[in-house]
Amino acid sequence: xxxxxxxxxxxxxxxxxxxxxxxxxxxxxxxxxxxxxxxxxxxxxxxxxxxxxxxxxxxxxxxxxxxxxxxxxxxxxxxxxxxxxxxxxxxxxxxxxxxxxxxxxxxxxxxxxxxx
Amino acid sequence: xxxxxxxxxxxxxxxxxxxxxxxxxxxxxxxxxxxxxxxxxxxxxxxxxxxxxxxxxxxxxxxxxxxxxxxxxxxxxxxxxxxxxxxxxxxxxxxxxxxxxxxxxxxxxxxxxx
Numbered sequence: 564x565x566x567x568x569x570x571x572x573x574x575x576x577x578x579x580x581x582x583x584x585x586x587x588x589x590x591x592x593x594x595x596x597x598x599x600x601x602x603x604x605x606x607x608x609x610x611x612x613x614x615x616x617x618x619x620x621x622x623x624x625x626x627x628x629x630x631x632x633x634x635x636x637x638x639x640x641x642x643x644x645x646x647x648x649x650x651x652x653x654x655x656x657x658x659x660x661x662x663x664x665x666x667x668x669x670x671x672x673x674x675x676x677x678x679x
Numbered sequence: 680x681x682x683x684x685x686x687x688x689x690x691x692x693x694x695x696x697x698x699x700x701x702x703x704x705x706x707x708x709x710x711x712x713x714x715x716x717x718x719x720x721x722x723x724x725x726x727x728x729x730x731x732x733x734x735x736x737x738x739x740x741x742x743x744x745x746x747x748x749x750x751x752x753x754x755x756x757x758x759x760x761x762x763x764x765x766x767x768x769x770x771x772x773x774x775x776x777x778x779x780x781x782x783x784x785x786x787x788x789x790x791x792x793x
Contacts, residue, residue: 567721600784606768608784654721666735667782669714669722 566590567657569670576645577678584640584673586655592616594660597631597638598667603651611653614638645677681705683785685771691791692761700756700788704773711754712774712782713746717767725769728754761792 568587576582588597599611612622614631622629626643642649652672659666684703692698704711713725724738728748739745743761748754758765768789772782 569721605786607786608770608772608782610782656722666724666727666738667712667714667722668724671719671721 565670566668567655567670569653569655569673571673572671573674573676575676575678578647579644581641581643582645582675582677584642584653584655584675586638586640586670588636588638588655588657588668590636590657590659592659596658598656598658599629599638599640600654600656600669601651602654602672608654611640642675645675647677647679650675650677683771683773683783685769685785685788687788688786689789689791691793694763694792695760697757697759698761698790700758700769700790702754702756702771702773702785704752704754704771705775705783706752708773708775708783709751710774711748712772713754713756714770714772715767716770716787722770725756758790761790763792766790766792 566589571585574582593616595616597614601609601611612629619631619633628641630639638655652674654672655670656667683705686701690698709730711728714722715725716722726739726746727735730751743759746754746756756769768787770784770787772784774782
């Protein structure tokens, strides 16, 4: 079974629109971490955020915000007022305490196209 | 170095040949990881090294795949008798703490088996 599901394969928006990327995870651990990474066309994965399972407080960083809800096992990512430079593939990932946090489970990614 | 360095950036090889992919982690990072990203797919864990501990090889897809890390720094991923299904981007990452701090990834090696 998929531990991390990103149901949206590809999303296209027009610049300045808001967009939300969905991430649903599955784990039996009570202690785990969730991550979002951005992979621009250059290919290198860029770390965006880390959230531990005990901290459900939403986080905002500039135009980016994250909504972590344990009740629905979701960790969604919203980009406000999207820009062309936001075009990339975005990956959600999970690491679990029972694996010493050593192995990341990645979703299959959501490709975001922001058109001018 | 300033980042995780991988070489070569691109590799085209004939089916049946062996290939070696190199990863040079960030200086001082004790943990090193290899992942594989097939076209349009997410990242698949291959192997993990932490200091002098035995590596976690649980993600290696077959015995044609092996990896080593010399002197706790540079790592080489070797694929023997390559097959077309091995075509993918191979990503290396390193981490200075327990990985819950997040990895730093290299730019990857794009392997094409023809």
